[in-house]
Amino acid sequence: MTKVFKNEQEVIDDLPDGAVVMLGGFGLCGIPENCIRALVAKGTKDLTCISNNAGVDDFGIGLMLQRRQVRKMIASYVGENAEFERQLLSGELEVELIPQGTLATRCLAAGYGMPAIFTPAGVGTEVGMGKEVRNFNGKDYLMEYAFEADYALVKAWKGDTAGNLVYRETARNFNPLMAMAAKITIAEVEELVPAGELDPDHIHTPGIYVHRIFQGRDYEKRIEQRTVRKKESNV
Amino acid sequence: MTKVFKNEQEVIDDLPDGAVVMLGGFGLCGIPENCIRALVAKGTKDLTCISNNAGVDDFGIGLMLQRRQVRKMIASYVGENAEFERQLLSGELEVELIPQGTLATRCLAAGYGMPAIFTPAGVGTEVGMGKEVRNFNGKDYLMEYAFEADYALVKAWKGDTAGNLVYRETARNFNPLMAMAAKITIAEVEELVPAGELDPDHIHTPGIYVHRIFQGRDYEKRIEQRTVRKKESNV
Amino acid sequence: MLNKNQIAQRLAQELQEGFYVNLGIGIPTLVANYIPAGLNVILQSENGLLGMGAFPWEGGEDPDLINAGKQTITTVPGSAFFDSAMSFGMIRAGKVDLTILGAMEVSETGDIANWKIPGKMVKGMGGAMDLVASAKNIIVAMMHTNPKGESKLLPQCVLPLTGVACVKKIVTELAVLEVTSEGFNLLERAPGVSVEEIVSKTAGKLTVNGDIPEMMI
């Protein structure tokens, strides 16, 4: 039984319409480009997507929005793309906004088998409405539940055939959390190596959490906000 | 303002009698040998120690027990030493036994600012007596509280002057969790390097959690259960 | 009647391809010696390791590399180290497929007692309470009776509990039994052991349906 899959088509082939799918990444950084490409090509629809952001018009989850594949978006920050806004205002798309730390911790809770966690984020705001509030040591906290997701699509820098993953820089973000949080975790990696080549002290996601892995291709790694210092001509 | 301290004496000098102190390590693996040595030399007393184990008669926390420096021991597994048993039976030492995963997660909770967590460990046993039980999705969980500790004494393999820590193999265990969980975290490392020498992708404990760091010396790293395969003489 | 190594051998038959397995101290540890060649089984050690290997060759001991029984060990290719919170996180989340551990008593409803004997020095539960409360598949490896000859398979545990209604299967020197809503159900007998002997040494409710095959060791 191998965890290694051939390509992005094979790895998402059984992901059904209506599934709850986590997608790693922050903005366009560290998103599972290959899996998204395959889902767009296959046309899987009615998806509930859990992801910090929803991509831009022509990249990331934005590509799935254009094909109307997303029924509900659970995110902390959206609206970097016009199609998202159109679908939201027209009622085609359901959106649930969650504080970013709550989003992350609800993934962690799922990965660590904790049914609920407490966070002060959102207390006294509309995010807290209808939720259980509990006071510890004089401070109020909301009780928030672990996510229940069918699939997690994550992107790592390197992975091995045992499913171990290593991320690079801030492309880590939500990826290791979502990798732990779903029933079936699919990892795409820039470089797939044989088990034993990654330093066991420096695995970010142990293979036990990863069910399928494949080497991605043609990474675009688009930059959302290119900000640079100009080199002084006299330097 | 530097986090770098000269030695184990300097780093524990203000640790007062009666403090609640976390000590990293599993068995004798990854324990803060230098800090323990300094506490024994100084004679700091009435300590509440939170540690997975309590050392052996002549090493680890056992050394502090011999000097009667520990008032209360919070651990998951103890009694690898006779002096511990003697003090426990005579009532000199108070002991609170906690499931190992609960111990770890209560540290995590403190480090992540979560006042309480839910775990099924201990439900229906004497560990659950008097604790709040809550049912999620048909399963009962105990609510357990984040630890509140004054000091954490942890041992890492490498550290840098910014306080970043890297652990080696199973000497990691409780160390990164306790490093996050106390008001003041003291790290002893086998090798202290300048900031910038550790790979930022492979820091286990970011420096924000570490208040004091020093390079330890004379590590004994005693093995508790030496188990080996004999080399066949004909190989 | 099986010896300890044979119990471990029988337990090894419970392993399946790709399983992540946590083995407790004692007989369960011996199971590692009987993993069928070619079967990909990954051992989890709750002190922070996936991919535990054999004991080191003499002279190759590394004090930083131990298992949950504090024994020096090695790793296999593809191993990973992590902290204790992640270790019990993956146990709690049901990512570990099988946990095998020892017991002092098991009840006909699957309760287990294995950490405390009143009146004796209590060493603590270590990770046992977390494991039995969380693992989805728990098999107990133990002797069928205590040194006094009294059954360890009881209507209900007498000793303080480690976990409630969690044991799925029991392998002893005499038999393999599963825990069902009807109590213990006899699945296999050890070579040469009669159903009558098993019945006589099982204090809890026991169902025996049809012919009970001998274990294949």
Add this chain to the structure above:
Amino acid sequence: MLNKNQIAQRLAQELQEGFYVNLGIGIPTLVANYIPAGLNVILQSENGLLGMGAFPWEGGEDPDLINAGKQTITTVPGSAFFDSAMSFGMIRAGKVDLTILGAMEVSETGDIANWKIPGKMVKGMGGAMDLVASAKNIIVAMMHTNPKGESKLLPQCVLPLTGVACVKKIVTELAVLEVTSEGFNLLERAPGVSVEEIVSKTAGKLTVNGDIPEMMI
């Protein structure tokens, strides 16, 4: 009256040796340009980085290395990457010493509104709700009034809240104010700005005690 860079300059005076600081999008980001030389301040970016550095030189952009505003950045020596749960974990646990962020409104009791305008497309709160609920020291950087000239320092917020009773201090183009149990308290005025102007542009309760010094920019 200060421009945005001067507001950032004034905010930089709040930094102390060894501080871990989270800077929000907008004016707060500019504070990084005014960290006094020799002062050891470590910037946290909540997408998973401690030790954020300057923007990269042209051509040196790395798509894997961005800040919470999704801008390409660099790191300083001693930096560390981590996942989003640890990032907000350290925020929630109060390990971040100072958070500076923008706001649409602040109330005299320290409530803040900065994420949602009814009737307009809502983009989300990102990490703002976590930051304001958790950070021990929150300073708001904003204009004193909105484009219509209406005060943004109110008896109570009109817009949906981001957090309750959390703002400690406010720096605007006109003034530095702290939030006390008595409402806003004027600490400093911008060069050339009169106390009367600040009073007239502050809708919430404002105390003015004694002579109010000019900011040192």
